[in-house]
């Protein structure tokens with residue numbers, strides 16, 4: 001897919017990775033709908049800013065009615081909390097599924113016909129290596145990312161006939177404020193050499209889309225996926241890799 005001249009919609013662009021996606025797409029000559037629940041926080045000169053909550057059906061439908069020229073959908077927005085299944089707050093567990101799984105699904109269902117009308121285009125879902133390793137302290141989020149991986153694979157099969165590339169970005173750790181806050185709140189020292197720089201990561205992801213790749217993995221994700229052939233593992237935040245088998 002040629003990104004110069006593409007029309008992209010990115011979710012969650014008011015901070016973190018989503019902001020970097022929108023900025024890099026603008027740099028590459030794409031038209032960008034930069035979306036956020038709080039559009040007043042979006043600082044992306046040159047982008048068309050839209051209010052969008054991916055868990056609100058009316059908001060999703062309004063975005064699809066406005067952004068009819070989209071040929072690249074980047075599903076980045078997510079609630080990255082959730083906590084643990086046992087003893088955690090059930091509303092947070094549901095919120096993890098609501099954004100990562102149902103929110104991403106709602107976006108894909110709303111924009112699949114738009115993409116079809118615009119030649120097929122591409123969808124990039126932002127997953128996580130914890131889709132393939134559980135994460136004590138945030139097991140609900142890890143499971144939501146596993147569900148989002150299944151969703152990504154299913155939708156790829158279903159949309160192949162309309163020529164839509166469905167791709168997954170699967171990173172270990174990304175150096176965002178959310179990750180830094182989580183680590184300092186849990187007293188964890190992050191492995192600085194294993195953190196993805198968000199600007200680098202979006203460049204790799206967009207190069208992957210341009211090359212037609214269906215999965216774009218960093219080092220942590222490559223290791224996690226390889227270990228799926230063995231017993232289940234859990235994620236070690238201090239190493240950005242797998243801990244001993246469960």
Ligand SMILES: NC(=O)c1ccc[n+]([C@@H]2O[C@H](COP(=O)([O-])OP(=O)(O)OC[C@H]3O[C@@H](n4cnc5c(N)ncnc54)[C@H](OP(=O)(O)O)[C@@H]3O)[C@@H](O)[C@H]2O)c1
Nearest residue numbers: 012016017037053054055076077078128173174176178179
């Ligand atoms: N950081 C990491 O280490 C890491 C690692 C692997 C994968 N990821 C994935 O990478 C993506 C971005 O992570 P990040 O670290 O950049 O996260 P972040 O800084 O916490 O940003 C999350 C973004 O999603 C938005 N969002 C949350 N719920 C939403 C909803 N219902 N509708 C619309 N927007 C919503 C947030 O908006 P508000 O400001 O309104 O909340 C924010 O813009 C996520 O999919 C995450 O799971 C992150």
